[in-house]
Amino acid sequence: MIESAFNFLLLIIGFGFVIFWHELGHFLAAKKVGIRVEQFAVGMGHAIMSYRRGIGFKFGNTRQEYERRAKSYLDKHNPSKDATYTEEQIAVAGDALGLGETEYRLSWIPIGGYVKMLGQDDMDPNRKADDPRAYNKKSVGARMLVISAGVIMNLILAGILFMILFLWGFRAPAPVVGQVLPNSPAQRAGVLPGDELISYNGHQVHDFTKLVLNTALSAPGEPVELVIRRDGVEHKLQITPDKRTPDTKTFISVGISGSPNLIGPKLALDPTDPALEPPGVRDIAPGDTIVEVNGKPVRAGDPKAGTAGDFAVLHAALQDATPENPVKLTVKDAAGATRTVVVQPHLGEEGFYLNDTFDIAGMQPRMAISFIASEKSPLFEHRKRITAGDAIQELLVYPTPDSQPNPVSNPSIDKFKKTLTEAGEKDQFVSVKFVKPDGKVETLDKVKPVSIKGGGYGLNFRPTFDELSTVVAEVEPGSVAAKAGIPAGSRLTTVNGKPVKNWFDVRAALLAAGQGDVAIGLINLATGATETKTLPLDKDAFARVQNLRNTANVVPYLGELIRVRQTGNPAEALAWGAAETRDLILQFYVTLRRMISRDVSPSNLMGPLGIFKAGHSFANRGGDWLIWFLAMISANLAVVNFLPIPIVDGGHFIFLLIEKIIGRPPSRKVLETAQLVGLLFIGFVFLYVTFNDISRFMQ
Numbered sequence: 120m121i122e123s124a125f126n127f128l129l130l131i132i133g134f135g136f137v138i139f140w141h142e143l144g145h146f147l148a149a150k151k152v153g154i155r156v157e158q159f160a161v162g163m164g165h166a167i168m169s170y171r172r173g174i175g176f177k178f179g180n181t182r183q184e185y186e187r188r189a190k191s192y193l194d195k196h197n198p199s200k201d202a203t204y205t206e207e208q209i210a211v212a213g214d215a216l217g218l219g220e221t222e223y224r225l226s227w228i229p230i231g232g233y234v235k236m237l238g239q240d241d242m243d244p245n246r247k248a249d250d251p252r253a254y255n256k257k258s259v260g261a262r263m264l265v266i267s268a269g270v271i272m273n274l275i276l277a278g279i280l281f282m283i284l285f286l287w288g289f290r291a292p293a294p295v296v297g298q299v300l301p302n303s304p305a306q307r308a309g310v311l312p313g314d315e316l317i318s319y320n321g322h323q324v325h326d327f328t329k330l331v332l333n334t335a336l337s338a339p340g341e342p343v344e345l346v347i348r349r350d351g352v353e354h355k356l357q358i359t360p361d362k363r364t365p366d367t368k369t370f371i372s373v374g375i376s377g378s379p380n381l382i383g384p385k386l387a388l389d390p391t392d393p394a395l396e397p398p399g400v401r402d403i404a405p406g407d408t409i410v411e412v413n414g415k416p417v418r419a420g421d422p423k424a425g426t427a428g429d430f431a432v433l434h435a436a437l438q439d440a441t442p443e444n445p446v447k448l449t450v451k452d453a454a455g456a457t458r459t460v461v462v463q464p465h466l467g468e469e470g471f472y473l474n475d476t477f478d479i480a481g482m483q484p485r486m487a488i489s490f491i492a493s494e495k496s497p498l499f500e501h502r503k504r505i506t507a508g509d510a511i512q513e514l515l516v517y518p519t520p521d522s523q524p525n526p527v528s529n530p531s532i533d534k535f536k537k538t539l540t541e542a543g544e545k546d547q548f549v550s551v552k553f554v555k556p557d558g559k560v561e562t563l564d565k566v567k568p569v570s571i572k573g574g575g576y577g578l579n580f581r582p583t584f585d586e587l588s589t590v591v592a593e594v595e596p597g598s599v600a601a602k603a604g605i606p607a608g609s610r611l612t613t614v615n616g617k618p619v620k621n622w623f624d625v626r627a628a629l630l631a632a633g634q635g636d637v638a639i640g641l642i643n644l645a646t647g648a649t650e651t652k653t654l655p656l657d658k659d660a661f662a663r664v665q666n667l668r669n670t671a672n673v674v675p676y677l678g679e680l681i682r683v684r685q686t687g688n689p690a691e692a693l694a695w696g697a698a699e700t701r702d703l704i705l706q707f708y709v710t711l712r713r714m715i716s717r718d719v720s721p722s723n724l725m726g727p728l729g730i731f732k733a734g735h736s737f738a739n740r741g742g743d744w745l746i747w748f749l750a751m752i753s754a755n756l757a758v759v760n761f762l763p764i765p766i767v768d769g770g771h772f773i774f775l776l777i778e779k780i781i782g783r784p785p786s787r788k789v790l791e792t793a794q795l796v797g798l799l800f801i802g803f804v805f806l807y808v809t810f811n812d813i814s815r816f817m818q
Contacts, residue, residue: 121292121433126669126735126738126739126745127735127738129745130734130735130738131229132510133164133734133745133748133749134229134734134749134752135161135274136262136749137273137752137753137756138162138231138232138275138756139161139232140272140276140753141232141269141270141272141273141753141756141757141760142159142160142161142232142234142269143271143272144268144269144270144271144272145265145268145269146221146234147268148264148265148268149234149236149254149265151264152261152264152265152313153252153257154236154237154238154239154252154253154254154257154261154265155210155220155236155237155250155252155253156220156221156234156235156236156237156494157220157221157222157235157236158221158222158223158224158233158234158235159221159222159223159224159234159235159236160223160224160225160232160233160234160235161224161225161226161227161232162225162226162227162228162231162232163226163227163228163232163233163795164228165179165180165226166179166180166224166225166226166227166228167179167224167225167226167227167229167616168220168224168225169181169223169224169225170222170223170224171185171218171219171221171222171223172218172219172481173216173217173218173219174218174219180222180224180787181222181701182222184221185209185213185298186209187217187583188212188213188216188218189204189209189210189212189213189216189218190204190209190212191322192212192215192216193208193209193212193298195294200620204248206237207250210237210250210705216576224337225361226265235255235594236253236265237250237252237253237254238250238253238254238255238256239253239254247411253345256475258323259775259778259779260779263772263775263776263779265502266768266771266772266775267761267772268767269757269760269768270760270761270768271757273754273756273757273760274700274704274753274754274757276691276700276750276753277695277696277699277700277703277750277751277753277754277757278696278700279698280696280746280747280749280750280753281692281695281696281697281699281700281747281750282689282692282693282695282696283692283746284696284746284747285684285685285691285692285695285696285752286685286686286687286689286692286745287685287742287743287746288683288684288685288743288745289680289683289684289685289747290325290422290681290683290741290743291325291326291327291328291530291681291683291684291745292326292327292328292679292680292681292682292684293326293327293377293378293420293422293425293427293681293682294315294317294324294325294326294327294329294377294682295313295314295315295316295327295375295377295378295678295680296310296311296312296313296314296315296316296347296375296376296421297312297375297377297378297379297430297434297680298312298375298376298434298668298670298674299311299312299374299375299668300374300375301467301663301666301667301668302374302663302666303373303374303375304358304359304360304361304373304374304433305359305373305374305375306374306666307359307360308345308356308357308358308359308373309354309356309359309377310345310347310356310373310531311349311431311433312378312430312434312435313349313378313427313429313430313431313434314347314348314349315347315348315349315427316345316346316347317331317346317347317348317353318344318345318346319333319334319343319345319346320333320337320343320344320345321344325684325695326682326684327377328377328715329702331372332370332702332706334360334373334704335371335372335706335709335710336702336705336706337360337371337708339360339361339362339371340359340361341359341360342357342358342359343357343358343359344356344357344358344362345357345358345373358373360372360373360429376681377453377680378420378427378428378430378431378680379430379674379675379677379678379679379680380419380420380430380677380678380679380680380681381408381409381417381418381419381420381427381428381429381430381433381677382403382408382419382677382678383403383406383407383408383678384403384404384405384676384677384678385405385675385678385679386405387404387405388400388401388676392494392498392502393434393634394490394491394498394502394507395490395491395492395494395508397489397490397491397507397508397581397672397675398463398490398508398672398673399462399463399671399672399675400676402450402460402462402673403448403450403673403676403677404452406452406453407450407451407452407453408450408451408458409433409448409449409450410450410451411448411449412429412432412433412446412447412448412449412450413434413446413447414447414449415432415438417429417432417433420680420681420682422681422682422683423683425682425683427451427680428680428718430677430680433446433448433674436672437462437669437670437671438668438669440462440463440588440669441464441621441623441624441627442463442464442621442623443588445461445462445463445464445639446461446462446464446671447459447460447461447462448460448461448462448717460673462671462673463671463672464623464669464670464671465583465584465669465670465671465672466484466519466584466585466586466622466623466626466667466669467667467669467670469470476533477584477594478598478600478663479622479625479626479629479664479667480599480600480629480656480660480663481594481595481597481598481599481600481601481605481660481662482591482593482594482595482598482600482605482611483531483532483584483591483592483593483594483595484531484534484584484585484586484587484588484589484590484591484592484622485510485511485530485531485584485590485591485592486510486511486530486531486534486535486582486583486585486592487508487509487510487511487582487583487584487586488506488508488509488553488580488581488582488583489507489580489581489582489583489586490504490580490581491579491580491581492579492580493579495569495579496569496579496580496697497563497566497569497578497579498563498568498578498579498580499579501561501563502679502708504561505553505561506562508555508556508587508588509541509554509555509561510529510553510554510555510585510588510590511529511530511535511551511552511553511585512528512529512552512553512560513526513527513528513529513551513552514526514527514528514530514535514538514539514549514550514551514552515527515549515550515551515552516538516541516542516547516548516549517547517548517549517550517565518545518547519547520548520565521556522665524550528608528644528645529590529591529592529607529644530592531592531593532582532584533593534592534593535581535582536575536577538549539568539575539576539577539578540568540575540576540577541659542567542568542576542729543567543568543570543575543576543577544576546567546806547567548565548566548567549565549566549567549568550562550563550564550565550566551563551566551577552576556587563578566578568611581816584622585621586621586623587621587622588610588620588621588622589610589611589612589619589621589622589624589625590608590609590643590644591605591606591607591608591609591610591611591621592607592608592609593607594606594607597661598660599654599655599656599657600654600712601636602655603639603652603653603654603655604652605641605652605654606641606643606645607644608643608644608645609641609642609644609650610641610642610644611625611639611640611641612630612640612641612774613638613639613640614628614632614637614638614639614640615628615631615637615638616638616640626664626667629656629661629664630664630665631654632656634656634657634658634661635652635655635656636653636655636656637653637654637656638651638652638654639653639654640652640654689706696750697786699750700750700754701755703751703755703759704754704757707754707755707758708758718799721807722811724804724807724808724811725808725811726805726807726808726809726811727808727809728809728813729808729811730752734748734752750800763796764797764800764801765793765796765797765798766794766797766798766801767797767801770793770797774790774793
């Protein structure tokens with residue numbers, strides 16, 4: 120808790136420094152070209168504290184004291200003592216008294232900052248001053264330098280921070296493949312778990328974040344070269360990046376995740392009721408190291424040596440595992456004691472790359488409980504008898520409390536969600552019958568669905584598939600199962616005459632059968648009739664079965680495979696930093712362009728709340744990640760500030776460019792209208808991104 124609070128304080132200081140550095144650019148450039156600077160502020164709004172030479176530090180601002188002294192001086196030198204003094208006269212008097220012309224202030228609102236120059240006002244673009252040191256008296260070139268200096272300084276800061284980061288050592292995710300999504304571009308290209316990523320589209324992949332960045336910069340549907348290293352040999356693969364799903368405005372990807380390490384998580388999971396988390400996630404604890412997989416010695420990765428470790432061995436063992444033959448791990452704790460951990464496999468719960476629906480040859484298993492997601496769940500008080508792995512045998516919806524229920528037997532995940540949302544919107548009661556693996560039935564009787572994060576209604580438990588039975592909940596339209604006439608609500612009994620008792624058996628039997636007609640024996644649960652159907656397992660359907668991957672609850676909670684990116688050469692570190700800054704700028708512009716073309720949803724944008732939340736998360740990962748985040752913010756701040764939007768630096772630069780071309784500033788009406796439009800646009804964007812932030816927090 121104390122460490123988290125300290126990291127948050129460091130984040131605040133870091134943000135303040137990035138803003139200070141930006142405004143310092145404007146300030147130094149203004150001084151360089153001889154502009155009188157009245158205020159240099161970090162933050163917005165009223166001043167918490169300020170400083171001015173000749174007056175010193177004060178709570179609040181020094182302006183009133185400055186004007187009082189200057190006017191007193193002018194009164195002494197003005198016999199009538201009834202004059203109204205101009206800003207220029209007050210400035211001359213202040214100089215005569217030895218008072219500093221600039222007030223340095225820290226303001227209450229820790230967002231943004233500004234440099235206030237004589238004769239320049241963002242909210243009054245027509246403001247003029249007769250002082251030769253006024254902003255409006257300087258040449259267009261001098262004013263362009265002042266306006267662009269903040270952006271230039273932010274780019275310099277980003278490069279310097281990255282250079283410091285690489286001299287210190289950046290503990291980044293190693294460029295090693297962990298898991299490959301079924302039917303993804305990576306799987307089609309032949310990428311395998313354990314492959315080391317060397318380059319993507321000609322860009323070196325220093326760490327896994329670089330692959331994500333370079334993929335996002337790719338054009339969808341265009342093949343690029345991916346160089347990987349496997350067993351010490353480099354291979355060149357052609358890979359075609361695309362969207363994760365075709366119906367969402369997401370970033371382009373290739374469908375792979377970074378490799379975990381064979382160690383426990385860095386931080387312990389929060390202590391909680393076992394019903395509130397997936398079974399087995401605590402089997403590998405902080406300080407643990409996996410030393411054997413099914414009796415085969417394995418080693419963890421070494422961040423400094425850059426070795427990848429043997430997660431691929433664990434992944435391969437999971438693919439061969441079944442409920443009857445789970446994976447056995449030998450785990451060594453921090454004290455050196457060893458123990459055996461049994462890891463149960465689960466059928467690929469992430470679904471397919473271009474289809475979120477999990478199916479085997481077009482057949483969807485029925486729904487089951489993975490774990491209770493909240494203490495607010497109606498299941499929570501029944502957690503001793505309704506537990507992880509229980510399948511949904513029947514869902515009963517009561518139009519009115521006393522009416523006969525409408526039954527939904529053996530629902531799929533999608534059917535269950537849809538039914539509960541409709542019941543919740545109509546304020547209806549539901550009962551749920553759960554069947555355990557041993558056949559015992561438990562009933563949750565007449566409860567009301569509750570509102571859940573992300574929208575809709577449910578019972579606040581995490582769904583999974585009933586992989587231990589062979590009940591078909593739904594049949595995908597147009598699939599080979601639909602062509603075979605396999606009915607929803609049936610239970611498979613044989614595949615080519617071989618008995619099957621779970622979906623692992625079904626998958627294995629289909630793979631053994633190969634392409635062609637496959638005899639499927641089943642029982643229609645609605646009629647009790649025994650039937651045999653002919654499944655035309657064509658090339659595409661067979662490939663989907665082949666592409667299915669097993670996973671395990673423990674895998675996402677393993678420690679991250681880290682590789683330290685470090686150099687002792689300052690010149691090399693600076694070159695790396697310049698490249699990182701360049702890539703971040705390119706990523707921002709490409710993302711902006713794709714938002715305009717609607718290839719990427721604006722809902723991905725974060726506002727101040729989201730940035731602070733993300734920054735706090737990065738700060739908790741360590742000082743290197745805090746530096747990386749601040750460097751990224753500095754680079755992005757440079758880009759945002761130089762967009763051609765009135766009120767920000769880019770908008771001012773455009774007006775100066777117009778003045779340079781036509782020989783005079785735009786008209787007062789044009790400037791005022793543009794400033795108003797810019798202010799409204801910035802206000803709208805601020806409200807929109809804040810709404811996005813709050814929506815994400817509530818999910």
